[in-house]
Amino acid sequence: MNSIEWNRQALILLDQTKLPVSEEYIHCTDWRQVAEAIKMLRVRGAPAIGVAAGYALVLAAREAAAQGDRDEQFTTFFEFANTLKATRPTAINLAWAVERVCALVRTSVTIDGHDDQTVSLADCIDRIEEEAIAINKEDLALNSAMAKAGAGIFEGRRGLRILTHCNAGALATAGIGTALGVVRELHANGQLSMVYADETRPLLQGARLTTFELHQDGIPVTLLTDNMAAYAMQQGLIDAVIVGADRITTEGDVANKIGTYGVAVLAKAHGIPFYVAAPYSTFDFTLASGKDIPIEIRDSREVTHFQGCQTAPDGVPVLNPAFDVTPHEYVSAIITEAGVLYPDYTKSIARLHKEVQER
Numbered sequence: 001m002n003s004i005e006w007n008r009q010a011l012i013l014l015d016q017t018k019l020p021v022s023e024e025y026i027h028c029t030d031w032r033q034v035a036e037a038i039k040m041l042r043v044r045g046a047p048a049i050g051v052a053a054g055y056a057l058v059l060a061a062r063e064a065a066a067q068g069d070r071d072e073q074f075t076t077f078f079e080f081a082n083t084l085k086a087t088r089p090t091a092i093n094l095a096w097a098v099e100r101v102c103a104l105v106r107t108s109v110t111i112d113g114h115d116d117q118t119v120s121l122a123d124c125i126d127r128i129e130e131e132a133i134a135i136n137k138e139d140l141a142l143n144s145a146m147a148k149a150g151a152g153i154f155e156g157r158r159g160l161r162i163l164t165h166c167n168a169g170a171l172a173t174a175g176i177g178t179a180l181g182v183v184r185e186l187h188a189n190g191q192l193s194m195v196y197a198d199e200t201r202p203l204l205q206g207a208r209l210t211t212f213e214l215h216q217d218g219i220p221v222t223l224l225t226d227n228m229a230a231y232a233m234q235q236g237l238i239d240a241v242i243v244g245a246d247r248i249t250t251e252g253d254v255a256n257k258i259g260t261y262g263v264a265v266l267a268k269a270h271g272i273p274f275y276v277a278a279p280y281s282t283f284d285f286t287l288a289s290g291k292d293i294p295i296e297i298r299d300s301r302e303v304t305h306f307q308g309c310q311t312a313p314d315g316v317p318v319l320n321p322a323f324d325v326t327p328h329e330y331v332s333a334i335i336t337e338a339g340v341l342y343p344d345y346t347k348s349i350a351r352l353h354k355e356v357q358e359r
């Protein structure tokens with residue numbers, strides 16, 4: 001199942017809002033279609049929306065390069081890029097990918113600090129496409145490195161029962177997944193007994209996507225409603241929690257799907273390790289405290305309706321934050337493609353940053 005495919009003319013996205021009932025694809029030939037797909041979670045998951053945004057910028061550049069004079073073309077392109085970046089504010093991978101491509105364009109048209117008037121936006125399109133493909137390939141490659149690093153935590157252990165929240169799998173990345181990448185590695189090693197998947201209200205990424213993915217791969221999975229996680233832990237059914245992330249601060253505070261913080265508190269109360277799996281591109285090196293992470297507030301209809309079925313009275317006030325922040329004190333370790341980070345996260349994350357910058 002290929003959730004994101006670039007054929008040079010179009011970005012083909014698996015519409016995740018239709019899963020698990022049907023596998024339908026959207027052929028995006030306009031960057032606005034990709035922006036809508038990200039906003040509506042047809043493509044979702046921090047790394048995946050970064051990859052999709054990279055390809056959307058190829059479509060945006062092609063459109064902008066065909067209109068106005070040279071300066072207008074660049075202005076239009078950067079406006080399109082900013083619109084794309086604003087579709088979902090919490091997952092930093094989206095902004096990271098957009099900024100990475102925009103920085104490339106700015107560098108391409110600058111010589112010795114001056115604007116090189118000989119370079120047009122059209123001249124940049126091939127490089128933008130190369131960068132989008134590079135972002136995609138990097139995400140694909142890092143997933144396997146992360147999976148092995150994460151599985152290393154459980155060296156020699158068998159019969160593992162892992163609880164996860166939301167979907168941090170192949171559908172959320174360009175590869176095998178972050179949290180579910182570790183799960184897949186443990187399964188391949190014969191170490192996994194069961195995955196317990198939180199349904200993850202209100203959009204049910206766990207019920208619809210995680211169970212779908214794991215069932216397809218023959219990995220044992222049991223579905224929980226979100227209010228069952230405490231029971232499962234109390235009954236001794238869970239050995240560890242592994243989740244993904246949408247943004248991690250320099251102190252190790254973690255933004256992830258709403259409900260993650262509650263799972264982390266429950267895990268701590270039951271002495272169960274709580275692991276976060278995320279690539280380097282999920283770290284925000286400009287923020288220390290999780291309190292400063294912007295939390296996306298989504299449409300109230302996501303709570304009062306599901307797939308057209310109304311489940312609450314008209315007009316009832318609704319709170320619908322798409323993410324919450326787990327303070328680093330609740331995080332046992334952070335699994336990355338460069339290895340496993342342990343507290344003191346301020347130091348271990350700084351070391352990761354330094355290593356990657358020096359590559």
Ligand SMILES: CSC[C@H]1O[C@H](OP(=O)(O)O)[C@H](O)[C@@H]1O
Nearest residue numbers: 044045046168172244245256257
């Ligand atoms: C591979 S991390 C995916 C991360 O993104 C999900 O959010 P959404 O479904 O709204 O894109 C969730 O927080 C996952 O942990």
